[in-house]
Amino acid sequence: MRRPIMTSAAFLSQPSAPATKNDARVAQDLLDTLTAHANECVGMAANMIGISKQVIVFDDNGTARAMFNPRITAQSEPYETREGCLSLVGERGTTRYRRITVSFDDPAFRRRTENFEGWTAQIIQHEIDHCNGIVI
Numbered sequence: 001m002r003r004p005i006m007t008s009a010a011f012l013s014q015p016s017a018p019a020t021k022n023d024a025r026v027a028q029d030l031l032d033t034l035t036a037h038a039n040e041c042v043g044m045a046a047n048m049i050g051i052s053k054q055v056i057v058f059d060d061n062g063t064a065r066a067m068f069n070p071r072i073t074a075q076s077e078p079y080e081t082r083e084g085c086l087s088l089v090g091e092r093g094t095t096r097y098r099r100i101t102v103s104f105d106d107p108a109f110r111r112r113t114e115n116f117e118g119w120t121a122q123i124i125q126h127e128i129d130h131c132n133g134i135v136i
Helices: 021-036 118-131
Strands: 043-045 055-060 063-085 088-105 111-117
Touching (some): 021 055, 021 063, 043 118
Antiparallel strands (some): 063 088, 088 111
């Protein structure tokens, strides 16, 4: 189900709780909401729809994917960039990494580890920041 976008910086700045198997529906709501905003958004975290759980969705080279409880375990090649956010007005500067390794639970709640680079890595970093209460 498409959900309204949370714009409260106070809410968004709170770290999210770990997701459980009971939060599977959150990922579908995020995917539906991401699809509805595809012309202006490439990733979302659950707190962006008012749910304080560690769930993200993102465009992975044309395929929408969901991750539960994502953690960056390695990163390399830092660079400076500016990012916007569907939940906030304007852009902000931040440091990102061209290559990252992420440990996460997949939709079946099997623990996975994958490497990402470039634009996809940047999207994932932004959404993990949301899970950690970092407002970018």
